[in-house]
Amino acid sequence: MAWLLLAAAIALEVLATTFLKFSEGFTRPAPSVVVVAGYVSAFYLLSRVLARGMPIGIAYGVWAAVGVALVAIVGAVFLQEGMTWLQVGGIGLVMAGVLALELGGRH
16 A cells, blocks of 8 residues: 555656646746645655655655656656657666665565
């Protein structure tokens, strides 16, 4: 259940970050509401993940890495921001780092 909550938290964080671009510096009310609600909800779910006993290093590492990768992909695919092969490689390295963090935590 903690992993499902973490996935939902990440999805909300990615949604909020995407709408941050649409808020145009919080000058557009509707996207700004999505940003605030998304971040508040995402952090609430992250707190529930931690309350369920997931180590903070694992939870935050996965949160950050998957969030960065997904935001980059959303930017490239839906916002026409493009992505170089170097950036794709960087996303792969971030994912490898999270995998190493997760596997290294198991005894």
